Amino acid sequence: MTYEAVIGLEVHAQLQTATKIFCGCSTAFGAPPNTHVCPVCLGFPGVLPVLNRAAVDFGIRAALALGCRVNETSVFARKNYFYPDLPKGYQISQYDRPLASEGAVRFAMPDGERRVGITRVHLEEDAGKSLHEGFADSDRKTYVDFNRAGVPLIEIVSEPDLRSAADAAEFFTRLRAILVWLGVNDGNMEEGSLRCDANVSLRPSGATTLGTKAEVKNLNSFRFLQKALDYEIERQREILGDGGRIVQETRLFDSTSGVTVSMRSKEEAHDYRYFPEPDLPPVLVGAARLAAVRAAMIELPDERRQRFVAAYGLPDYDAVQLTQSRETADYFEAAVNAGAPAKAVSNWMMGELARVMKEAGRTLADPLVSPERLAGLVALIERGTLSGAMAKRVFEQLVTSDEPAERIVEREGLMQIDDDGAIVALIADVLARNGDAVAGYKAGKTSTFGFLVGQVMKAAAGKANPKRVNDLLKQALT
Ligand code: ADP
Ligand code: ZN
Numbered sequence: 001m002t003y004e005a006v007i008g009l010e011v012h013a014q015l016q017t018a019t020k021i022f023c024g025c026s027t028a029f030g031a032p033p034n035t036h037v038c039p040v041c042l043g044f045p046g047v048l049p050v051l052n053r054a055a056v057d058f059g060i061r062a063a064l065a066l067g068c069r070v071n072e073t074s075v076f077a078r079k080n081y082f083y084p085d086l087p088k089g090y091q092i093s094q095y096d097r098p099l100a101s102e103g104a105v106r107f108a109m110p111d112g113e114r115r116v117g118i119t120r121v122h123l124e125e126d127a128g129k130s131l132h133e134g135f136a137d138s139d140r141k142t143y144v145d146f147n148r149a150g151v152p153l154i155e156i157v158s159e160p161d162l163r164s165a166a167d168a169a170e171f172f173t174r175l176r177a178i179l180v181w182l183g184v185n186d187g188n189m190e191e192g193s194l195r196c197d198a199n200v201s202l203r204p205s206g207a208t209t210l211g212t213k214a215e216v217k218n219l220n221s222f223r224f225l226q227k228a229l230d231y232e233i234e235r236q237r238e239i240l241g242d243g244g245r246i247v248q249e250t251r252l253f254d255s256t257s258g259v260t261v262s263m264r265s266k267e268e269a270h271d272y273r274y275f276p277e278p279d280l281p282p283v284l285v286g287a288a289r290l291a292a293v294r295a296a297m298i299e300l301p302d303e304r305r306q307r308f309v310a311a312y313g314l315p316d317y318d319a320v321q322l323t324q325s326r327e328t329a330d331y332f333e334a335a336v337n338a339g340a341p342a343k344a345v346s347n348w349m350m351g352e353l354a355r356v357m358k359e360a361g362r363t364l365a366d367p368l369v370s371p372e373r374l375a376g377l378v379a380l381i382e383r384g385t386l387s388g389a390m391a392k393r394v395f396e397q398l399v400t401s402d403e404p405a406e407r408i409v410e411r412e413g414l415m416q417i418d419d420d421g422a423i424v425a426l427i428a429d430v431l432a433r434n435g436d437a438v439a440g441y442k443a444g445k446t447s448t449f450g451f452l453v454g455q456v457m458k459a460a461a462g463k464a465n466p467k468r469v470n471d472l473l474k475q476a477l478t
């Protein structure tokens with residue numbers, strides 16, 4: 001029997017507001033423990049939450065980008081459970097009436113297009129952080145840092161539309177790119193601003209009903225997500241292959257050993273006793289609010305990719321690469337606006353520029369060569385002032401200096417030799433010194449032509465226009 005994997009993700013993304021979702025405490029990461037806290041986020045008796053308007057707008061922005069319907073009315077609910085990092089004994093979340101519903105994300109895999117449904121996007125608050133390690137008495141005590149308690153999150157729930165670990169990792173990558181692009185989330189997975197739970201089950205190939213799933217909690221890298229899913233799919237395949245049954249449970253991924261281990265079974269699962277949050281009114285999102293968020297939204301990656309193809313005539317492959325991040329797309333357009341042809345800019349960005357940026361461990365948020373200076377270099381090549389080989393040399397100097405390409409070319413005397421007279425003189429000299437090759441060529445040994453071109457280019461120190469050298473050499477040999 002062959003099995004098909006079925007995967008759905010639940011992604012938690014921190015919203016980039018300055019303050020928490022129900023109080024005015026800062027959301028800045030890395031402050032000393034328990035310095036960004038107040039009676040509200042610590043859950044003191046008698047305090048009342050006040051909803052952060054910016055958090056709702058970020059949530060709406062994300063929902064629109066994911067193609068969701070933003071619900072006119074959504075409702076906060078209390079999700080009750082007891083854990084030391086949850087000061088109120090409940091988390092304020094949304095339950096049966098989420099902020100937004102029914103969207104989709106599309107992306108391409110080598111063997112075809114994928115469409116993954118988005119079930120819902122809802123708002124909630126984060127919990128605090130338990131510190132199990134790093135203190136002298138950590139063998140006996142756990143400390144709690146509440147700075148994170150009350151930080152605004154959206155939870156994005158996908159439909160069980162994913163069929164492989166690689167697809168799931170790509171989907172999560174796309175989701176991250178969209179959220180970061182929009183400024184909704186900072187994409188920092190090490191700091192926990194973006195994390196994901198993966199639900200996975202197997203079913204006989206061709207079946208239409210879903211199998212029993214296991215949920216792997218808190219995966220905070222694309223690699224861990226893929227590894228955890230690969231392991232989990234194999235584990236379930238072995239159990240089913242041996243005639244066993246999958247237990248519905250929550251599991252944890254141990255990144256050191258690469259295995260998932262059971263955390264709790266369905267029987268031990270929490271009964272969250274959800275009920276509507278009595279201290280917060282429903283969230284109302286009218287047409288005007290929706291229109292305002294939409295108007296303030298920048299072009300989405302997919303829209304920009306399509307525009308790059310339509311407006312600049314770029315191949316789709318280039319457009320996909322250039323819209324991987326906002327910085328990349330902005331850089332490209334800045335170079336084009338500075339007067340360089342689009343395809344040439346794209347080639348340099350994906351080639352030499354990408355290489356030096358990678359070597360320097362930097363992103364285009366902080367480029368080694370400004371788009372204007374790259375455009376200057378590309379323009380010199382287009383105009384025929386600079387040969388391709390020389391251009392690479394000039395590029396190296398763009399990286400290490402602040403000079404514009406034009407000045408480097410002048411100073412170093414790297415101008416392409418375009419003047420026919422000069423090239424003809426070089427050719428005459430080379431032919432005079434290579435009588436054998438010339439005789440060979442005239443006797444039909446055409447392979448010596450390439451040798452002679454090489455000699456002329458060498459004599460020109462690589463600066464002669466190769467096209468002209470070819471044409472003029474042919475003429476000289478007939
Ligand atoms: P639960 O009630 O256990 O939270 P949900 O129906 O809310 O389950 O779904 C949570 C996530 O699990 C969603 O992303 C959904 O797509 C996914 N999911 C649901 N059922 C399955 C299944 N049988 N196999 C894989 N993923 C599933
Ligand atoms: Zn607070």
Ligand code: MG
Pocket residue numbers: none
């Ligand atoms: Mg659920």
